Amino acid sequence: METICICCPIGCRLSVKKENGEIVVTGNTCPRGKEYGISEFTLPKRVLTTSVVFNDFTLTMKTNIAIDKKLQNEALKQIKSIYKKEYKIGDVVIKNILDTGADVVITGKLLNV
Amino acid sequence: MKTDVVVIGGGPSGMSASLEARKQGAKVVLIDVESRLGGILNQCIHNGFGLKHFKEELTGPEFANKLAEKVYQSDITVLLKSYVNFIGKNIVYAITPNGQEKIECKAIVLCCGARERTAGEIYLKGKRLAGVYTAGTVQKMINFYGKLPGKNAVILGSGDIGLIMARRLTLEGVKVKSIFEIMGHSSGLRRNIRQCVEDFEIPLLYNHTITRVVGKERVEGVYYAEVDENRNPKPETEKFIECDCVLLSVGLIPENSLLPEETKREKFVLVDDERQTSVEGIFISGNVLHIHDLADNATEEGEIAGKFAGLKALNMSKRYEKVKVYFSAKISYCMPQLINKKEDGKFTIYLRANDNFLKKYIVVKCGDVDIARKFCIGITTGEMQEIEVEYEKIKGDLFVDIGD
8 A cells, every 4th residue: 555654744655565464664764654554554543633613712622642534523523512611721622532542632722713 | 112122923933033032132022913822823723733843743723832832931022913014124113902102123023924825816717706715714714713615615726725624624514526736736745635635535636727716696616627738728628516615725925015125035035044134133034934834944944033133133143244045947946045154053945846856965066066965755846845054164155956
């Protein structure tokens, strides 16, 4: 499988193969690329970011680790239905979303937008 | 009001410039038009920032907060909701919530970023319909206000903002029907094509452009066609696609209209390696100078400009003889264009290629001598390259080339 590494802006061209039951990644220039290549081959994952808008403020948030690519839409639905509450930057909004092991964390709070 | 350094613009470049100027010991005033620091980073809620500068992966607001916290911890005076309407040598006029303010200073750093190219500037044909937006406007609409631009979108141009918005729209439930790119390649980062376009199976058509936008009062669809090598549409290939909004991601233009008229300009504002313009005491950094791929690069450039603006304001900067940087036809531009002949230390030349190259060297020559070489696996037009050069090796004008 040919793919592009998304870990950093360099964007290494990766080639991932299964050889003797082992996944081999070539073309990466750092260990993060190898990890990404393996995960892309077995279960592609992405960090999900979004914003939730309330009457007087907007919260931006992300999943602290990458989650299964196919679960993005479902996770987004759950995030969008959170209740209005006082949050600070870094607070966990949803713990272990959809049993992926990822927490949804506040990245920014915009007042009077 | 009196101060040493005035920094105009509170984005990543402006914040790092203020911090660095303060570090030199100068009194700093930071002015921004918005009600919060961070600039455009606040609306870039996606991840992928900060790997170079902070060595960790951050989203835009987190990146902005990290710098803003440092600014608020220091004794930099921050003027928010303030608009600078004129700058001259050692003077800045700003409209603040308390009225017109005249700020006397010894150095100015301009960090006011760039603006998006609009429909009129690319001669987008058709009527003036509702539903034609620039990609950054839609980004702000969705991320700040939670408003969607329509139900079916097409995107013209494949710059990074356009690609990011393709993903964002899809996740928010807007169908992105197609992305058109007039060139044979994208000017966005490779990883954004992978994670924003290919992940969601959005068609990205190279060598295609929108020929006209049609509709009654709101966009009802666009005609698009393939283009020839001179970027002229081939009429026989024209097709129709239904949509209710068009997003433009067709480039950014440095917003440098504040600079005094006598400032020397070539393709970009002429600066030296300290990021000082031809007007003494006016420094410039970030997207207002040239368009950066990464907020990290703009932050680093802000640090350079801030440092030397601070030193200038405290009368601690030295004068040097300047040499010029020339470059071959394979390169579209080099930054900076002038270099001070200092005794020791290093500086970085940033450059953008005109074409794509595989496994080539970036070479900096001084006369017939190579003074710096860097091997690059892949050089693309979309990605800025950088090469470090030592001051002591400079004997005369420099020549930058891509070769073997």
